[in-house]
Amino acid sequence: MTETSTGGKGAPATRRLSAFLYRHDRLRLAGLLTPPILWLVVLYIGSLGVMLVSSLWGVDSFTGSLVKKVSWSNYHTLFTEPVYRTVALRTLGIAISVTLIDLVLALPLAFFISKVVQGRRWRYALLIMVTMPLWASYLVKGYAWRIMFDKGGVIDWMFAPLGLHGPGLGLTATVVALAYLWLPYMVLPIYAGLERLPESLLEASADLGASPLRTLRSVVFPLLVPSVVAGSIFTFSLTLGDYIMVKIVGGTTQMFANIVYDNVGVAGNLPFAAAAAVFPIVVILGYLLAVRRSGALENL
Amino acid sequence: MAHAASQVASDVEGSPRGAAIRLRGLRKEFGSVVAVDLVDLDVEDGEFLTMLGPSGSGKTTVLRMIAGFVIPTAGRVELGGVDVTARPPFDRDVNTVFQDYALFPHMSVQENVEYGMRVRNVERGQRRRRAVEALDSVQLGGYGARRPSELSGGQRQRVALARALVNRPKVLLLDEPLGALDLKLREQMQVELKGIQRQVGITFVFVTHDQQEALTMSDRIAVFHDGRIEQVGPPAEVYERPATEFVAGFVGTSNLLRGAAARTVLGRDGIWSVRPEKIRVLDPGGVAETGLRFADGVVREVVYVGDVTRFVVELDAGGELVALQQNLHTSSSDVLAFRGRAVRLVWRPEHEFEVGAGTAGSPPAGGA
Numbered sequence: 306m307t308e309t310s311t312g313g314k315g316a317p318a319t320r321r322l323s324a325f326l327y328r329h330d331r332l333r334l335a336g337l338l339t340p341p342i343l344w345l346v347v348l349y350i351g352s353l354g355v356m357l358v359s360s361l362w363g364v365d366s367f368t369g370s371l372v373k374k375v376s377w378s379n380y381h382t383l384f385t386e387p388v389y390r391t392v393a394l395r396t397l398g399i400a401i402s403v404t405l406i407d408l409v410l411a412l413p414l415a416f417f418i419s420k421v422v423q424g425r426r427w428r429y430a431l432l433i434m435v436t437m438p439l440w441a442s443y444l445v446k447g448y449a450w451r452i453m454f455d456k457g458g459v460i461d462w463m464f465a466p467l468g469l470h471g472p473g474l475g476l477t478a479t480v481v482a483l484a485y486l487w488l489p490y491m492v493l494p495i496y497a498g499l500e501r502l503p504e505s506l507l508e509a510s511a512d513l514g515a516s517p518l519r520t521l522r523s524v525v526f527p528l529l530v531p532s533v534v535a536g537s538i539f540t541f542s543l544t545l546g547d548y549i550m551v552k553i554v555g556g557t558t559q560m561f562a563n564i565v566y567d568n569v570g571v572a573g574n575l576p577f578a579a580a581a582a583v584f585p586i587v588v589i590l591g592y593l594l595a596v597r598r599s600g601a602l603e604n605l
Numbered sequence: 606m607a608h609a610a611s612q613v614a615s616d617v618e619g620s621p622r623g624a625a626i627r628l629r630g631l632r633k634e635f636g637s638v639v640a641v642d643l644v645d646l647d648v649e650d651g652e653f654l655t656m657l658g659p660s661g662s663g664k665t666t667v668l669r670m671i672a673g674f675v676i677p678t679a680g681r682v683e684l685g686g687v688d689v690t691a692r693p694p695f696d697r698d699v700n701t702v703f704q705d706y707a708l709f710p711h712m713s714v715q716e717n718v719e720y721g722m723r724v725r726n727v728e729r730g731q732r733r734r735r736a737v738e739a740l741d742s743v744q745l746g747g748y749g750a751r752r753p754s755e756l757s758g759g760q761r762q763r764v765a766l767a768r769a770l771v772n773r774p775k776v777l778l779l780d781e782p783l784g785a786l787d788l789k790l791r792e793q794m795q796v797e798l799k800g801i802q803r804q805v806g807i808t809f810v811f812v813t814h815d816q817q818e819a820l821t822m823s824d825r826i827a828v829f830h831d832g833r834i835e836q837v838g839p840p841a842e843v844y845e846r847p848a849t850e851f852v853a854g855f856v857g858t859s860n861l862l863r864g865a866a867a868r869t870v871l872g873r874d875g876i877w878s879v880r881p882e883k884i885r886v887l888d889p890g891g892v893a894e895t896g897l898r899f900a901d902g903v904v905r906e907v908v909y910v911g912d913v914t915r916f917v918v919e920l921d922a923g924g925e926l927v928a929l930q931q932n933l934h935t936s937s938s939d940v941l942a943f944r945g946r947a948v949r950l951v952w953r954p955e956h957e958f959e960v961g962a963g964t965a966g967s968p969p970a971g972g973a
Contacts, residue, residue: 506709512694
C-alpha cells in the first residue's frame with residue numbers, strides 16, 4: 306500500500322503539470338523555444354551584431370586603443386588594398402575548388418552507398434567509414450598531410466616514377482587537405498537526399514526508356530540539387546573560415562581568415578578583423594540568393 | 606507457316622503469334638527465400654489479365670520480372686515472341702503504372718507525360734500533341750502545367766496512366782494502381798481502366814490482392830499462392846469452380862464442407878464448397894423439394910451489411926456455412942432477431958463443387 310502511495314504521489318504532480326501545459330499551448334511553446342531562442346539571439350545574432358557594429362569602428366594608430374567612431378575606413382582599406390583583393394579571390398578559388406572536388410567524390414560515393422549496396426549492415430559500415438575522418442584531431446590530420454606533401458614525402462614518391470615532383474606545400478596541398486577534411490559534410494547530405502529519392506522514380510525512368518545515364522541527368526541530379534546546395538554550404542563556408550590548414554600545409558600561402566587572425570592577434574586591430582570577417586558572410590549570402598533565384602529549391 | 610520456319614531458325618522466335626507475354630519456368634530467389642517458383646503463363650494480345658494473390662505470393666515479383674526490374678534466377682520472359690529475359694527495362698516495349706505512381710516531382714504533368722517520348726527523341730511538336738491527347742483521354746485536359754504535388758490521388762493515378770499509355774507500349778503493367786484510392790474512386794477507376802483498355806486494345810497485366818477488383822475487370826485471372834500460380838481462368842470459372850482449396854478461400858468465402866459434415870449432408874467424401882449467395886436460409890423443416898440439398902443448423906452470427914445480410918450457421922452435422930441473403934423485404938431489426946435461431950440451409954446440388962486440395966483427386970461421382 307505504502308509503495309503505491311509513494312509512487313502515486315509523484316505521478317499526479319507530473320500529470321497535473323502535463324495537463325496544465327496541454328491546456329496552455331502558448332506556455333508549452335514558450336518552454337520549448339526559450340532555450341534555443343536565447344542561444345540564437347543572444348549568443349549568435351547578438352555577437353554577429355556586435356561584430357558588424359565594431360567593424361565600423363577604428364583603432365588609434367598611435368596608442369592602439371579602440372576608437373568608437375563610425376566610419377567605412379576599414380571596408381575602404383579592404384577594397385582598395387590589392388593584397389586583400391588577391392587573398393579574397395584566392396580564398397574564393399580554394400573554396401570553389403574544394404566544393405567541386407568534394408562534389409565529384411561525394412556523388413558516386415553516396416549513390417553507391419544508398420542505391421547499390423545491399424543490406425543495411427554494409428550501408429551503415431560504409432557511412433561510418435565516411436565519417437571516420439571526423440573522429441581524429443584536426444591537427445593530426447593537418448600534420449599527416451604536411452608530412453605527405455613535404456619534400457621526400459609520399460606524394461613526391463608517387464610522382465617520382467613519372468619523373469615529376471609532387472606539388473609540395475602550397476596552394477594545391479591546401480585544396481587537397483581541405484577537400485579531404487570536408488568530404489563527409491558533402492557525402493552525408495547527398496546520401497540523405499538519395500535515401501529520400503524513391504526507388505520507383507528510377508524504375509519509372511528506366512521503364513519509360515531512359516538509359517541509366519539519362520536517368521541520372523534527368524531525374525536524380527535535379528532532385529539532388531537541394532542536397533548538393535546543403536553540402537556545398539558546408540564545404541564552402543568551412544573553407545572560407547579556415548586558417549589553420551593553410552598554415553600547416555600552405556607554405557607561405559595566405560587565406561582570408563588569416564587576415565582576421567593576424568589582425569586579432571599580431572596587429573591588435575579588432576575593428577579591421579571584424580570588417581574582414583564580414584567577407585565570408587557576404588559570400589555565403591550571395592551564394593544562397595543565387596541558388597534561390599535559380600529556382601532549384603522550388604521543387605521541394 | 607512462317608512461324609514454323611522461324612522455329613527452326615532459332616529458339617528465340619519460336620513462340621506462336623498471339624502471345625503478348627510468355628513466361629516459362631520463371632523462378633526468383635531472394636537470398637534463401639523463393640519468391641517465385643516455376644511460373645508458366647501465356648498472356649494473349651489485347652487481353653486483360655489479373656494476377657491475384659495475397660501479399661508475398663509472388664505476383665508483384667512476376668510483374669517486375671516482366672518489366673525488367675527483377676532478373677529471374679531461372680526461366681524465361683518472352684514479349685511478342687522475343688526472349689527479353691536479359692534485357693534491361695529501358696529496352697523492353699512495356700510500360701508500368703506504379704503503385705505509388707512514381708511521378709517525377711520536379712516536372713510538370715505535361716513534362717511527366719512527355720518524358721518517355723523525350724528520352725526516345727520524339728520530335729517536339731508531336732510529343733506535345735500526343736501528351737495533350739493522352740491527358741485528354743484520362744480527363745485531365747488543362748492540367749498539363751500543374752505539378753504532381755498539386756493533384757489529388759485519383760488525378761495522379763490518371764497522369765501515371767497517361768504517361769505510360771502515351772508511349773503506345775505492347776503491354777501495360779499495373780502494380781496495384783488503385784490500392785491508395787478510396788472505395789468510391791477505386792470503383793470508378795475500375796470501370797474507366799477497363800474502358801480504356803478496351804479502347805486502346807493494349808494487353809494489360811494487372812496486379813491486385815482485391816478479389817472483387819480482379820473479378821470485375823479481368824478477361825482472365827491468375828491466382829498466386831506461395832510463389833506459384835494455383836489457377837488461371839476467366840473470372841466466372843475461378844469463382845464458380847476454384848481448382849484448389851486456397852483459390853476457393855481467397856476468391857470469395859470458402860464455405861467448406863469436409864469429413865463427417867460432407868458425408869452427412871452430401872453423402873460424399875472429400876472437401877466441398879458452396880458460395881454463400883447460392884444458399885437460401887429457411888425455417889427449420891422448410892421446403893425440401895426433391896433435388897434440393899439442405900442442411901440444418903443454428904445461426905451463430907448475423908452481420909447486417911445494408912444491401913445484404915450475412916448469416917453464419919453452425920451445422921448440426923459439424924462445421925459452418927455462411928449464407929448471404931439480399932435484404933429484399935427485411936430490415937436490420939428483422940435479421941438480427943435470427944441470432945441463435947434454428948434454420949435450414951437450402952441450395953441446388955449443381956452449385957456445390959469439390960475443392961481439389963491436390964490430394965484425393967476423386968471425381969464428383971467417385972465417393973457417392
